[in-house]
Each structure stands twice: as C-alpha cells, then as structure tokens.
Amino acid sequence: MGSVRNITSYSGNGLRDWLVQRVSAIILAVYILTLVAFMICHQNLTYGDWSTLFSNLFFKIFTVIALFSLILHAWVGIWTVLTDYVKPTWLRGLIEIAVIISLIGYFIWGVEILWNIQGVLF
C-alpha cells in the first residue's frame, strides 16, 4: 500500500501474481489429469506408448505450457513463503536468485528433454 514496488515478486502486483497462480494451477491440474487418464488407458505402459505420447506435437506444446505454468506457480508460491519466513534481506535475496536460476534451468532442461524425444515406430 503506497509502498516500494516489490521487484522480486513475479509481477510486482498482488492481483496479477494471484491470477497467474490460479490460472497456472488450473493448467497444471488439467495436465496432470490428462497424464493420469493416459496411464489408466494404458495399464501396461511401455516406453513405446510413452514416447508416442510425448512425440505428439500437440502434447509437446501442452507439456511446455505446463512446465511454464509450473515455474510461474512455483515462483509466486516460493516468493510468498520466503517473504514470510526469511527475514534477513541479503539471505532472502540470495535464496530468491538461486530459486529463479534453478526454475529457469529446469524449464530449459525440460524443453531440451522434450525435443529430444523421437517417436518410436513399430
């Protein structure tokens, strides 16, 4: 309230952070349910089924969106927890930087894994 803008919160705006967290939660829920449904439909899951699913372009895009949602969702949540519990500014800043770097790293890594999947042809 009339305070200095929070530069480390995802958007610096509570409403936008809140909305991002809610929307990303819905995307993640739909993604997880899709995966669960796929596993129920393929009781004896083989590597073939799995790589066929993940080599589908639509599913690749869906997975990247889910990964992106995950890092945004995680960042809003972790930032909230850190500003609650880690009071020394220098320590919080350090942890925040470490978390941001890890999240971006995980995202790139995830995309890299995804684009290396080749469909197995039978």
Next chain:
Amino acid sequence: MSDLTKKVHFKIYRYNPDVDQAPYMKDYHIDVPADRDIMLLNALFLIKNEDDGFGYRRSCAEGVCGSDGMNINGRNGLACITPLSSLKEPIVVRPLPGFPVIRDLVVDMDQFYKQYEKIKPYLQNSNPAPAQERLQSPKARLKLDGLYECILCACCSSSCPSFWWNPEKFIGPAGLLQAYRFLADSRDDHTEERLAELQDPFSVFRCRGIMNCVDVCPKGLNPTRAIGKIRSLLLQEAL
C-alpha cells in the same frame, strides 16, 4: 471452602518488563461459584483480587467493546463472553499472539490500528452532502450486514500467521473486513481509489485463506469472505 464454591486451576501468562527477565506462566487455584456459571473475565477479576499486580484490559464486559481479546486455551476470544464451563482445566490464558506484550495480558495494538487507519475507515464521497443525509435503500444497506458489526478486538488478526509475519505490510483480516465494508457501501464513491491502494502483493494478497479469522471471530463474522469479495472487485476492475 463452602459447598457453593469450587477450585478452578488457571495458568496465566505473566510478564512485567520492569521486573521480570522473561515471561512465565503462573498457576492459580481460584474459588469460583459452584452453583452457577461465570465468565472467564469474572474469574480474571477473582485472580486480580488475590494478586493485584496482574494486568488485563476490560471495559464493557459484555462482548461489545472488544477490550478483552486474549488467547484462551490456545484459541483467541473475548474473556467476557467465554463461560468458564466451556473451558477445560487447567485454563491457560495468554495475551493475543503475535502482538508485543506491554504487561501480562495487555498487548500493544499500535500496528493493528495502523493497518486499520490505512484502509481509511470512514465514508468518502466527492458529491456535496445533501441538506439532511445521504439516503441508502434497504437493499444497499443489507450489504453492510456481517461487516459493520466488527468491534476491532483483534482476535482475528492475532490468529493470522500472515499478520504475524508481515504486520507492517499485510492489512490483516480485521482491517480488510472494514475495507470491504466501505467498498460495499453505496454512499462511498471512492471505490476505485480504495482498490488501487490494495493491489500490491501484501495488503490483501498475503491472505492465504486459512480461515483462522473466521474460526475465532467472537462476533461470528467472516473476514475471509470479505477478502474474497475484495479480490473479485479488484479482478473486475483489472480484467
């Protein structure tokens, strides 16, 4: 001890910063009437009769002024409307959690009032006041039910972890209930300005919806619902 009294065991938080190195819990075994129920506040008075250095706040003694908010057997409430019969022994009484202790059960409410002040708890209307009064339809008035009854006892904000960790940034359930009370008032036309003040990551959005505030409110009010309505208003303005 007569048949008309019984002993009740209390454990009371005591701290006088002028004398004590640290806070401590003191045991009291007090004779209370056995033939009728009394309120916890009456029992505190009996304790004070025995030990007149003991400090607590009280005023109306009937749940209207909000002075005697305290932590009773781990739960915030008003001593004056808490029947002794509803409490398990030993009855553990502590000051409101998260607030700086001035002495014994008396806490410093400064931060709490500062948050209340931030939400501008008064009608704001840029139109000149009419000769008599600003009229409000019964339907518009109905929107204030469940909001105006707050007595600012601080039981809610003091039970809220978000308020414990960020009391200078998060307005807290009591202040936010009042913020919504003025946002919902048809006679107040500063809605946009009020909302603009609330969209930072802390003032409203530090609420994680755990509903401790709803659980403890001695007036049966629902700050979590009011906070949800503020979020909806913000969203309507911003989308």
